[in-house]
Amino acid sequence: MPRCQRGKQMKKSFVFAFLCVLALALVVSCAEPEAEVRSYTVTFDSNGGSSVAAVVVKEGEKVSKPENPTKDGYGFVSWLFDDRPYDFNATVDSNITLTAKWISIWDGSAVDASWYSNEKTKFVLLNASQLAGFAKLVNEGTSFEGKTVELGIDVDLASKPWTSIGTGERSGKGIAENSYAFSGSFDGCGHYIENLAIADSSSKDNCVGFFGIIKSGSVANVTFKNAKVVSDKSSVSGIVVGYAVEDSVVDSITVEEGSSITAIEAGGIVGRMTVSGSISNCENYAHVTTKSGGAGGIVGKAYYSEANKSIEIDNCRNYGAIEASNGGYVGGVAGLFAGELTSCENNGWVSGNGTS
Secondary structure: OOHHHHHHHHHHHHHHHHHHHHHHHHHHHHOOOOOOOOEEEEEEEOOOOOOOOOEEEEOOOOOOOOOOOOOOOEEEEEEEEOOEEOOOOOOOOOOEEEEEEEEEEOOOOOOOOOOOOOOOOEEEEOOHHHHHHHHHHHHOOOOOOOOEEEEOOEEEOOOOEOOOEOOOEEEOOEEOOOOOOEOOEEEEEEEEEEOOEEEEOOOOOEEEOOEEEEEOOEEEEEEEEOOEEEEOOOOEEEOOEEEEEOOEEEEEEEEOOOOEEEEOOEEOOEEEEEOOEEEEOOEEOOEEEEOOOOEEOOEEEEEOOOOOOOEEEEOOEEOOOEEEOOOOOEEOOEEEEOOEEEOOEEOOOEEOOOOO
16 A cells, blocks of 8 residues: 555544544543432430440431440330431431430339429429339328429339328218328329339228329329229229319320229229319220229219319220129219210220119
């Protein structure tokens, strides 16, 4: 091939190769850059428990649930995010902090009343021993009249023997001398009390329950789990309140399935209420068993009416079985009742040989 033709051919090859390289460069330069992979930090606030290390998670991935932290005197419940249990199946798309939720466990003997001051009108109970201290104060004569007690944490009473808050006996439509009643306001603030255990064998008129006696007082906003109350003599027994007198108020209480009460006469929520007061927005799933009637899912007996005074039960529901082995006055909501009943219903099995 002549030299001039070879030169022309080489020049064409060079131009072609240059154009290919240029085209490739344009393609690469026009391609979208690789997206940056973001990472987020999941921080674990153990809320006074053993430390849990933070974890870095790529965007769109899940964080693995860590080993549960520990804390003396408490049981771990769950990790919370925005005050709700965190879903570990959810993907992470921001930095988050998960906070440990604890339940305070009572050892059956610790009693702390150091938080009380007569100068104060509001108290928040922060552990089980303070709850036991509350019972001690009432049973030694501190009525809490004009004062509010709030529950600040879930409490597990661990099936240890519990002494009612407010002790003594019923006398007619009132309370006997040398009895102690709670006359303040107790707000459970939506918390749980688990594994209440009461075994009583004192007398027919002894007032038995988490609260034994409330007088012009109120109990509200608390749920009981696995409560077990047994009294082989008392006819004034309830899981939450044994005896409520003088315009006492019981509101927004739930006793969950798995709970039970067995007594001479009893109610799932309140054992007995006299003259005036109210029970509202309550639900009972406990099994109520009595030996001589006076059995109800919400209240065993509510009566002794007086002029210009009344007992009201409103928006309450019973789902528990109600059983009287010997005697009458048995009902799903109330066994014996003299008052105003509104927007209530029974969904539980009722067995007895008397009337309601």
